[in-house]
Amino acid sequence: xxxxxxxxxxxxxxxxxxxxxxxxxxxxxxxxxxxxxxxxxxxxxxxxxxxxxxxxxxxxxxxxxxxxxxxxxxxxxxxxxxxxxxxxxxxxxxxxxxxxxxxxxxxxxxxxxxxxxxxxxxxxxxxxxxxxxxxxxxxxxxxxxxxxxxxxxxxxxxxxxxxxxxxxxxxxxxxxxxxxxxxxxxxxxxxxxxxxxxxxxxx
Numbered sequence: 001x002x003x004x005x006x007x008x009x010x011x012x013x014x015x016x017x018x019x020x021x022x023x024x025x026x027x028x029x030x031x032x033x034x035x036x037x038x039x040x041x042x043x044x045x046x047x048x049x050x051x052x053x054x055x056x057x058x059x060x061x062x063x064x065x066x067x068x069x070x071x072x073x074x075x076x077x078x079x080x081x082x083x084x085x086x087x088x089x090x091x092x093x094x095x096x097x098x099x100x101x102x103x104x105x106x107x108x109x110x111x112x113x114x115x116x117x118x119x120x121x122x123x124x125x126x127x128x129x130x131x132x133x134x135x136x137x138x139x140x141x142x143x144x145x146x147x148x149x150x151x152x153x154x155x156x157x158x159x160x161x162x163x164x165x166x167x168x169x170x171x172x173x174x175x176x177x178x179x180x181x182x183x184x185x186x187x188x189x190x191x192x193x194x195x196x197x198x199x200x201x202x203x
Contacts, residue, residue: 047122049131050138057139061175062146065161072163084167091151091159092171108148108156111141126198129189134196136182143175 068089072078077088118138125131144160151158162171193201 043124043126046125046128046131049128050118050122050125050135053132053135054138054142057136057175057178058142058146061139061143061173061178064163064174065143065147068161068163073161077165086165087163088165088171089161089163090171092162093157093159108145111145111148114138114141115145121196124197127189127194127196129185129194130196133182133185133189136178136185140175140178140182143173143178 068087072087073089075089077086079086115138118134118141121134125134147160148158149155151161153159160173160175162173162176164173164177165171195201
């Protein structure tokens with residue numbers, strides 16, 4: 001009787017083990033598929049954040065410049081904080097903060113290149129902070145590039161509208177601010193070792 005019972009237990013174990021391993025492998029396969037499928041929506045959400053931030057930065061810059069041209073250009077500066085901060089409309093043919101006014105076309109090409117690079121980088125974007133940083137850069141670059149293309153004196157040579165004038169500092173606009181904030185955030189993320197794809201590396 002004992003051998004018979006032993007054989008039954010072995011047969012029972014043999015019957016259970018293959019099924020159990022099969023179920024485990026199926027679960028592992030499902031888990032692997034779930035992780036792979038989950039990365040795509042996460043990546044798409046980060047791309048959506050990038051373009052949402054860029055659209056917001058671009059819209060705010062565009063609207064502010066339209067108001068400045070209509071209400072402030074050719075008028076006396078508006079003092080906001082005494083002599084420390086004022087709104088003073090000027091046309092800037094150079095880069096951010098009035099740098100390099102003799103290279104307008106070059107700065108236009110650089111801005112267009114930055115936009116293309118960001119658009120290509122977005123395909124591998126899985127980090128929310130990077131999405132925000134690149135969105136600020138993209139929105140700011142688009143804002144100033146719009147001026148370069150559509151404002152006088154001509155296409156790709158247009159002067160950017162600047163109007164924020166701190167005391168003792170260059171006059172700038174909201175697109176410049178977005179670019180600087182995005183650049184600072186990228187530097188901080190790089191120091192922390194966070195890559196655009198969401199991985200963290202330690203040197």
